[in-house]
Amino acid sequence: MSPKTTIPPSGSDPALMARVLAALQDPALANLSVEYIEGTLVLRGTAGSAEARDEATRDARAVAEGAPIENRMRVG
Numbered sequence: 001m002s003p004k005t006t007i008p009p010s011g012s013d014p015a016l017m018a019r020v021l022a023a024l025q026d027p028a029l030a031n032l033s034v035e036y037i038e039g040t041l042v043l044r045g046t047a048g049s050a051e052a053r054d055e056a057t058r059d060a061r062a063v064a065e066g067a068p069i070e071n072r073m074r075v076g
Contacts, residue, residue: 013067016036016064017035020060022063023059024043024056024060028047028048030047031044033045034060040067040068040069041064041067041068041070042070043057043069043071044072044073046075046076053071057069
């Protein structure tokens, strides 16, 4: 049996970006945005702590349907 392969969605996927934003409803995150750049979901904004930033990455991955996640959020 071959391993399961998840293919990231091509092009922009507004529904996927909306699901990721919905998963990131944490008061420790401010000015949050999700962009879809060259097949990667990019998180931008500010996190109240490094832990909140890392949790945002985990939460986004949980709903991202295999799309790569790049977290460019600042802590501050």
